[in-house]
Amino acid sequence: MRPDSLGPEPPDILPRSPHKTYGLMALVRGTSPLVDATPEDAVSTWPHLLLRGLICALVCLSALLAAAMLFDAPLHDPASAAETPDPAKAPWYLLGLQELVHYSAFIGGVLAPGLSLAGLVMLPYLDRSHARRPRDRRTGICLFTLFLLANLVLILIGxxxxxxxxxWTTPWSANTPGGRP
Amino acid sequence: MPSAEPGWIQRLARGRVWRSIFRGEPPGTARGNAQAVFQNLWLHFLPVKVRPHTLRFTYTFYLGGIAFLLFLVLAATGVALMFYYVPSVERAYHSIKDLQFVVSFGPLLRNLHRWSAHAMVVVVVLHMARVYYTASYKAPREFNWVVGVMLLLLTLGFSFTGMLLPWDQAGFWAATVGTGIVGCLPVVGKEVRLLLLGGDSVGQNALLRFYVLHCMALPLAMASLTATHFWRIRKDGGLSLPPSQESMASEERVP
Known part of the structure; x- marks a missing residue:
């Protein structure tokens, strides 16, 4: 039975045919081809996504401008191969590796970065499970967090x-060089 | 459909000038909003509609977008810096001093470039962590994770090559220590180090090579891979959804 909400019988545009498995059921007014469904669970990219992006960009640019006006980028003495600063430090994101190199050039220079990179690249192919809820991925989350924390700790040490x-020294001791950001 | 734009946008959008630039219906209607995206060269890779969940700040923290914004800031300030910077051992340091003391807004330009660079390394790593914790690297998005890892490496490459350019002690010794670590790589280490430095130590050849890498090779690679990264988000079915919604979405994936 046709429900009453569909209105009067459709005009005879597509007469029912015994050879077809489809036919015109009804003509309804609406903005979406989905019948009897709530509005699609989606919002238009403009303005919803793009305005949010714009606001985020303005906030970030303001923060950057503020930082650039408040803090000057360091410029040290001119480069000189004759004067080796002690310690000669790598840029901050490589300090973790430099810390490992201090113990073993092989571990810090080859093994750790090689394994990290290979592990990161192959991660989605190694982790074949479809589990996406955190409680089903405890091991993975622990391992990844440990990886991030180990990097952070080594960088802070360096x-x-x-x-x-x-x-060994401390940030507040007199013999610590100015360091770099 | 009720319009979401304030009145002044709509008045502007009905004007002759606006309509000579942007074809199609002005935004405000469903069709106008759709055309605002898919008729725009710079936005057409975006879907016309997105799921509200992917807009939630606490799901993505907008980290990928912020990383891209930082890249744009770095490109813009970097091009401006290139007008003043000379990649020669004799003049590099002095061009930075000029930027600091002679060039109008020079310090602001250099500070913006430097702090954006540090921020980009941090934001890219945080973005990677977010993608891991939301399990967004899983099928069908495996390859986009790999592209992301390459973008992380490029970001580090930018930062590393850029650090040498002021030709100060910090940059010089960072490059010396850094290329020393590269030299530790098995088999190819020494050759890669020679390729990077153009010699045995950090000198004029190394400065020029780092400069060309920093201002030409890496930006081209970064732009290509970033485009791939964005395009793959769309092709892999948009941003990931929470586990409860994801299975539904996978059936509706846009090819």
Whole structure:
């Protein structure tokens, strides 16, 4: 039975044919081809996504401008191969590797970066499970968090706790060089 | 459909000038909003509609978008810096001093470039962490994760090559230590180091090579891979959804 909500019988545009498995059921007014469905679970990209992006960009640009006006980028003495600063530090994101190189050039220079890179590239192909809820991925989340934390700790050690001769120091001790951001 | 735009946008959008630039119906109606996206060269890779969940700040923290914004800021300030910077051992340091003390807005330009660069490394790593924690690297998005890892490497490459350019002690010794680590690589280490430095130590050849990598090779690679990264988001079915919605969405994936 046709429900009453569909209105009067459709005009005879497509007469029912015994050879067809489809036919015109009804003509209804609406904005979406979905019948009896709530409005699609989607919003238009303009303005919903793009305005949010614009606001986010303005906030970030303001923060950057503020930082650029408040803090000057460091410029050290002119480069000189004759004067080796002690310690000579790599840029901050490589300090973790430099810390490992201090223990073993092979571990810090080859093994750790090689395994990290290979692991990151192959991650989606190694982790074949379809589990997406955090409670089903405890091991993975723990391992990845450990990976991030290990990097962070090594970088912080290299940045703040290594002084002349790569010896232990503290950020507040007198022999710690100015360091770099 | 009720319009979401304030009145002044609509008045502007009905004007002759606006309509000579933007074809199609002005935004405000469903069709106008759709045309605003798919008739725009720079936006046409975006879907016309997105799921509300993907707009939630606490799901993505907009980190990918912020990384892209930082790349644009770096490109713009970088081009401006190139007008003043000379990649020669004799003049590099002095061109930075000029930027600091002679060039109008020079310090602002250099500071913006430097802080955006540091921020980009941090934001790209955070973006990677977000993608991991939301399990967004899983099928069908495996390859886009790989593209993302390459973009992370490029970001580090930018930062590393850029650090040498001021030709100060920090950059010089960072490059010396950094290429020293590269030299530790098995088999190819020494050759790659020679290729990067154009010699045994950090000198004029290295400065020029780092400059060309920083201002030409890496930007081209970055732009190509970023385009691939964005395009793949769409082709892989848009941003990932929470587990409860994802299975539904996978059936409706846009080819």
């Amino acid at each position: 940045a703040w706790f290594r002084g002349p001769g790569w010896s």
